[in-house]
Amino acid sequence: MSGKFYSLFCIVHLASTLGAVNGRGPQDTSSDDLEISELGAGNCSGATITGGDRVHLHYTGYKGDGINGEVFDSTNGRLPFIFQVGDPEVMLGFSKGVQSMCSGGRRRLVMTAPENPGTLVANGPQKDANIPWGNKITFDVHVLSFVSLAVAKSIDEVMDMLRTRSNVTREEFQLMHDRHGFPLDYEDQDSRTFLVTACFTGNAGVVEFLMSKGISPDHTMKTGLSPLMYACGEGHTKIVKSLLNAKANVGLTLHGGPLGGYTALHFAALTGRLDVAKLLIAAGADVEVRNHRNQTPWQTAKALASGGSHPGIKRTDRTRCKRNLKEMKSLLEKHRKSESVGKSVEEISGDEL
Numbered sequence: 001m002s003g004k005f006y007s008l009f010c011i012v013h014l015a016s017t018l019g020a021v022n023g024r025g026p027q028d029t030s031s032d033d034l035e036i037s038e039l040g041a042g043n044c045s046g047a048t049i050t051g052g053d054r055v056h057l058h059y060t061g062y063k064g065d066g067i068n069g070e071v072f073d074s075t076n077g078r079l080p081f082i083f084q085v086g087d088p089e090v091m092l093g094f095s096k097g098v099q100s101m102c103s104g105g106r107r108r109l110v111m112t113a114p115e116n117p118g119t120l121v122a123n124g125p126q127k128d129a130n131i132p133w134g135n136k137i138t139f140d141v142h143v144l145s146f147v148s149l150a151v152a153k154s155i156d157e158v159m160d161m162l163r164t165r166s167n168v169t170r171e172e173f174q175l176m177h178d179r180h181g182f183p184l185d186y187e188d189q190d191s192r193t194f195l196v197t198a199c200f201t202g203n204a205g206v207v208e209f210l211m212s213k214g215i216s217p218d219h220t221m222k223t224g225l226s227p228l229m230y231a232c233g234e235g236h237t238k239i240v241k242s243l244l245n246a247k248a249n250v251g252l253t254l255h256g257g258p259l260g261g262y263t264a265l266h267f268a269a270l271t272g273r274l275d276v277a278k279l280l281i282a283a284g285a286d287v288e289v290r291n292h293r294n295q296t297p298w299q300t301a302k303a304l305a306s307g308g309s310h311p312g313i314k315r316t317d318r319t320r321c322k323r324n325l326k327e328m329k330s331l332l333e334k335h336r337k338s339e340s341v342g343k344s345v346e347e348i349s350g351d352e353l
Contacts, residue, residue: 028114028121030093035110042104042143049085049101052149056080056187057098061129062138065110069138073129079222080144081125082189084152089124091117091131094139101143109139147182154180159188162197162206170205184213191222199227199243202236207243217248224255226264232276233267240276250285258311261291262300269297269328270304270313272320277331287332298332301325 049055058076063069075081083090085099097109114121115134122133131137147155158176162168177184187193195215198206207227211217220226228248231239244250254262265285268276277297281287288296295303304310305322313321321328 028092030091030111030114031096034093037108039106042102044102049099049146051086053085053146054152055146056082056144057141059139059141065136089120105143107141113137151182155182166202168203170209173206195227199230204238207239211246217243217246226252228264229267232264235273240279244283250280250283263289265297266300269301271317272324281335287335
């Protein structure tokens with residue numbers, strides 16, 4: 001699948017270029033009067049943040065000196081803010097303010113936002129933060145995690161390898177992990193993980209390795225898109241079996257948008273993947289679950305096969321859906337109260353698959 005379905009998985013570029021301070025232009029004076037207050041040390045048993053590190057943190061920004069002013073932006077309840085310390089597109093005071101912090105640490109940063117921050121900062125990662133330029137501001141920051149520049153580069157390299165190849169072996173991935181020590185549960189700014197990526201591109205060995213190391217099969221993206229949904233939509237039967245054997249939740253749904261309420265079974269039915277649908281039903285998937293348009297998996301497939309439009313569907317998916325529509329209908333109707341529901345993958349007979 002591609003198009004809209006793929007867009008849920010699109011690569012969101014994270015600027016990783018370290019620029020000199022003057023790359024911001026002379027206008028960024030946010031570090032001139034920077035005041036730092038420690039609110040909590042965090043776990044300082046390891047390294048501390050230094051220039052070039054990629055940091056994941058939450059912040060709340062207040063107008064004025066202190067936290068009594070109006071909140072102009074907060075990442076709490078959203079995805080973390082991810083940036084590279086020293087990135088010329090991030091306010092210098094913000095970058096300097098987090099240096100030497102530990103994972104889990106909390107600080108209060110008081111600075112004057114530059115009146116004219118320059119185009120890099122004004123159009124960079126903080127462009128939608130509603131920063132009151134030219135005024136005193138306060139950030140309460142909470143560092144979630146950080147990785148060094150070298151580890152960040154290895155993460156990008158491995159993620160790109162998984163995204164562009166379907167033949168990455170378990171051994172190859174493990175070797176990269178052993179060599180660079182990147183966190184296996186790493187999430188990028190689009191909440192994409194190694195597991196989600198491997199499930200999308202069909203790298204079964206990598207999926208098995210990640211789950212053997214304790215990565216949850218239900219770690220979803222910000223949209224609610226799960227590894228199982230990806231594997232089902234792409235027809236990676238071996239991966240679907242691995243995820244179900246690891247007790248992946250077949251009832252997870254997408255949060256909203258044109259695919260809101262879709263389950264893994266919706267994706268399997270929509271793309272005409274009978275074997276995948278049988279595995280899901282055997283694992284307890286509800287054949288009458290409805291999406292936000294009040295459509296069951298069967299109704300979604302029928303609408304597409306009958307000439308309806310659907311975001312993100314390739315011609316081959318539509319053709320398969322139409323070709324297998326009669327069998328899909330029979331399968332879904334048969335299993336409304338099926339004896340095979342709740343079986344393990346190993347217990348499903350050859351005739352059922």
